[in-house]
Amino acid sequence: MLIPVLIWYFLFRYLPIYGVQIAFKDFLPFKGIWDSPWVGFKHFIRFFESYYFWRLIRNTVGISIYTLAVEFPAAIILALLLNEVRSRSFKRVVQNVTYVPHFLSVVVVVGMLSTFSNARYGIFNQIIKLFGGEPTFLLARKELFKTLYVFTNTWQNTGWRAIIYMAALAGINPNLYEAAVVDGASRFRQIIHISLPGILPTIIILLILRIGRILTLEFHKILLMQNPLNMATSDVISTFVYRVGILEGNYSFSTAVGLFNAALNLMLLLLANRFAKRMSETSLW
Amino acid sequence: MAAIRLDQETIFTVLIYIFLSLLVITIVYPLVYVLSASFSDPLALLNGEIWLLPIRPNLKAYANVLENEQIWMGYKNTVLYTVVGTVINLVLTVMAAYPLSRKDLKGASLIMIILVITMFFRGGLVPLYLVVRSLGLTNTFWAMVIPTGITTYNVIIMRTFFRATIPDELKDSAFMDGCSNTAFLLRIVLPLSGPILAVMVLFYSVFHWNDFFNALIYLSNRKLFPLQLILREIIIQSNVEDMIGEDAGYLEHLLRSEALKYTVIIFASVPMLILYPFLQRFFVKGVMVGAIKG
Numbered sequence: 109m110l111i112p113v114l115i116w117y118f119l120f121r122y123l124p125i126y127g128v129q130i131a132f133k134d135f136l137p138f139k140g141i142w143d144s145p146w147v148g149f150k151h152f153i154r155f156f157e158s159y160y161f162w163r164l165i166r167n168t169v170g171i172s173i174y175t176l177a178v179e180f181p182a183a184i185i186l187a188l189l190l191n192e193v194r195s196r197s198f199k200r201v202v203q204n205v206t207y208v209p210h211f212l213s214v215v216v217v218v219g220m221l222s223t224f225s226n227a228r229y230g231i232f233n234q235i236i237k238l239f240g241g242e243p244t245f246l247l248a249r250k251e252l253f254k255t256l257y258v259f260t261n262t263w264q265n266t267g268w269r270a271i272i273y274m275a276a277l278a279g280i281n282p283n284l285y286e287a288a289v290v291d292g293a294s295r296f297r298q299i300i301h302i303s304l305p306g307i308l309p310t311i312i313i314l315l316i317l318r319i320g321r322i323l324t325l326e327f328h329k330i331l332l333m334q335n336p337l338n339m340a341t342s343d344v345i346s347t348f349v350y351r352v353g354i355l356e357g358n359y360s361f362s363t364a365v366g367l368f369n370a371a372l373n374l375m376l377l378l379l380a381n382r383f384a385k386r387m388s389e390t391s392l393w
Numbered sequence: 394m395a396a397i398r399l400d401q402e403t404i405f406t407v408l409i410y411i412f413l414s415l416l417v418i419t420i421v422y423p424l425v426y427v428l429s430a431s432f433s434d435p436l437a438l439l440n441g442e443i444w445l446l447p448i449r450p451n452l453k454a455y456a457n458v459l460e461n462e463q464i465w466m467g468y469k470n471t472v473l474y475t476v477v478g479t480v481i482n483l484v485l486t487v488m489a490a491y492p493l494s495r496k497d498l499k500g501a502s503l504i505m506i507i508l509v510i511t512m513f514f515r516g517g518l519v520p521l522y523l524v525v526r527s528l529g530l531t532n533t534f535w536a537m538v539i540p541t542g543i544t545t546y547n548v549i550i551m552r553t554f555f556r557a558t559i560p561d562e563l564k565d566s567a568f569m570d571g572c573s574n575t576a577f578l579l580r581i582v583l584p585l586s587g588p589i590l591a592v593m594v595l596f597y598s599v600f601h602w603n604d605f606f607n608a609l610i611y612l613s614n615r616k617l618f619p620l621q622l623i624l625r626e627i628i629i630q631s632n633v634e635d636m637i638g639e640d641a642g643y644l645e646h647l648l649r650s651e652a653l654k655y656t657v658i659i660f661a662s663v664p665m666l667i668l669y670p671f672l673q674r675f676f677v678k679g680v681m682v683g684a685i686k687g
Contacts, residue, residue, distance in 0.1 A: 110504065113489040116542050117511065123524045124516020130523075141523075186416070189409050198410070204673070205417045208424070211665045213603030215621045216658050219628035220423060223654050231426055234441045263420065295405050328606045332629055346518075353519040354610050366517035374513070 131364035144360075151364035160348065168344040171330075174258050180318060182266045184311060187273030188299055203274075206267020218332040221260055222247055248337040257333060257342075261326065272314070273307055280306040312384050320377030345369045431455070431655035435648040438655075454652035458660055461653075464627075467620035468660075474619055475601040478538035482547075482597040483590065489548045491578055494555035495564075512545050522610055536611035537619070541600070547593060554589040555582065591675040595668065602665050624661055628654045 126141070131151060133144040155161060186206070193199045209217070224230045225246035233243035246252055284302050293301065327346035334342045345365060353362030422445075429447040430438055437448035458464055492498050493505055515521075521540065530536040559582055567577050583590070605621035612618060631650060 109488050110492050113485055113543065114504070114507075116485060116539075117508065119524065119528070120521065120540050120542070121511040121515070124520035125514060126516070127520030127523055128516050130520065189413060192406070192409050193413070194406075198413075202413050202417055205420055207673075208666065208669075209420060211599055211603075211669055212662050213605065213621055213624075215603070215605050215624045215629070216662055219624060219654065219658055220427060222629050224423070229439050229441050229651070231441075231443075234444075237441075267420075295402055331606075332625065349518055350610075354522060359519050359523065363517060363519045366519060370515065370517060377513075 128363060128367055130360045131367045133360060135360040135363075147360075151361045152368060154361065155365050155368065160343070163340070164343060164345050164348055167341055168346075171254055171257060171344060174254050175261065176318065178258050179262045179265065179269075180315065182262050183269035184273055184307070186266055187270040187277060187307075188303055190270065190274060191277045191303060192295060192299070203267065203270075206270070208267075209264040210268040212264065214326070214329045214332060217260055217264055218329060221256060221333070225256075247333060247335060250338045250341040253333070253338045253341045257330065261329070273310060276307040276310040277303060308388070312388055316377065316380045316384055319380040320373055427655050427658050431652070431659050433652070435652040438651050439648065454656040457649060457653055458656050463615075463623050464620070464657060464660070466616065467618055467623035470617060471602060471620040473534070474537045474604075475598050477534075478541065478601040479594060479598045481538050481542055482544075483593055485543045486547050486551055486593060487578075487583070489543060490551035491555060491582065493548070494552045494559070496561070508545050508548060518610075525611060531611045532614050532617065534617065537604075537607055537617075538601075540611075541604070541607060544597075544600075547596060551586075551589055551593065554586065558585060588675045591672045595672040595675070598668065599665055620661055624657055627657055 130141055130144065132146060132148060133141075134147050134150075135141065135144045190199055190202060193202070224232045227233060227243050227245040230243075230246075232246060237243055246256065280302065284306075285298055288298050288302060327344060327350070330342060330344055331347050331350065334347065346369065349362045349366045349369070352358045352365070425445065426443070429445065430443055431454055432447040432450045432452070433443055434449035434451060435454070437443055442448050489508070493501050493508075495501070516524075525531060525536060525540050530539060563581065564577065567581060572581075603621065605619065605625060608617075608619050608622050612622075627650075631654070
């Protein structure tokens with residue numbers, strides 16, 4: 109029964125890993141992966157020296173940090189607030205409504221964003237006009253790109269991401285809260301001193317995993333949001349790999365760029381894990 | 394003293410309710426707006442008259458969508474990819490998770506390691522693309538359903554579920570009665586696994602329904618395009634063209650295309666939003682099972 113499964117893993121997971129060697133070769137389709145000539149770090153050096161290098165790094169890291177600062181805490185805050193809601197029906201409504209955007213496709217979300225941003229009749233610009241602002245196609249404004257990306261992400265995923273924190277909060281011993289009430293702690297202090305420490309291990313684990321993917325981003329979405337006018341701030345490593353690799357057919361070069369990205373990710377994951385272990389004794393392994 | 398504290402607590406509660414209500418509005422408003430816009434007179438749309446409710450409601454935009462052959466073709470393709478893709482996913486995931494959940498399988502931990510490694514080490518976009526191409530899958534139906542065959546994370550969730558719900562005694566007594574391995578899986582294990590199968594159907598089918606990227610890289614034949622790629626052309630690229638080339642055309646064309654955007658969004662999203670309430674009571678549970686192990 110396991111045989112088809114193992115064949116699948118071999119073909120679609122391990123063969124590509126084997127194929128990564130073309131990052132160190134000049135891949136020639138008629139010679140195949142194995143027989144293409146070795147070129148060492150040529151493609152990496154070309155990438156480091158390219159005009160795009162710093163721009164890609166700056167955008168990738170910038171968007172990641174922005175995401176980490178807004179999207180990551182948003183789910184925690186939502187879970188903590190929901191946990192304070194006593195009315196079961198209100199809680200259900202909020203939870204179910206916040207899950208809904210998770211089921212929309214990126215194409216739909218970016219489509220909504222793009223249509224709402226339309227300079228002539230988008231609703232965002234109607235609102236901007238209402239406050240006396242000048243309507244513009246927001247997606248073409250490169251200084252707004254990061255903010256639009258991060259806030260639509262937060263809009264779409266916060267409810268879904270809060271589920272896991274809700275689960276962790278449900279696991280906290282209710283006696284702790286009772287004791288705190290007896291000691292005269294306010295609700296706010298209960299959140300800070302009981303709820304938050306109670307879900308800290310979950311937060312740390314998710315944070316480590318998030319940092320390990322820091323340079324990955326949801327690049328399908330970035331790809332959809334890109335247009336010639338916002339490239340200066342929207343081009344990130346993974347969209348670059350797609351463009352240079354799949355569209356332009358520079359297989360070896362783009363594989364090298366992708367490998368560089370993956371290696372950095374792994375390094376960050378290991379660093380974050382070690383740091384977390386030292387600080388709090390919570391870690392992935 | 395007690396009165397003051399009570400007040401603070403009340404204020405705190407009220408603030409939370411207000412904040413969460415605002416959040417609900419922020420999430421619902423864009424969705425309602427899209428719905429209203431899809432029913433409205435396109436002229437009202439261009440004049441920016443719509444704020445919440447439809448203006449001069451009509452079904453013209455829906456009629457336009459129904460006439461659009463590209464959208465129908467995309468729809469048909471997406472339904473096929475979703476159904477076939479999800480079936481393949483379920484079969485492969487069960488075939489991986491069930492044997493690995495059995496404690497009497499030799500080498501199970503080694504196989505598990507082989508699977509888990511791929512969650513952290515990937516060949517990356519281009520090498521995977523080259524494999525798919527050399528297998529001759531590009532520009533075929535199968536490119537959309539085979540390379541996405543298994544999600545390792547889901548195998549782990551399902552394995553955890555099997556371990557937790559199928560006791561060893563059940564297996565022993567079934568085998569004592571002469572039940573074969575396959576019969577045990579099909580007649581006893583799977584019927585007991587309704588919730589986890591529902592969660593998997595939800596996860597995998599949402600993925601296939603919303604997937605545009607695999608189509609973007611593997612497909613160039615328009616006849617195979619899923620709805621999401623067609624959507625991308627209708628909505629996103631046209632907005633950019635609107636911006637760049639001012640000569641976007643006649644008012645007539647503009648009226649048609651603007652209303653169409655909102656309507657196709659509704660068309661593309663409704664099936665998944667309908668599926669969700671049916672499977673909703675299972676998925677929180679599914680996420681939890683994964684979280685315990687994860």
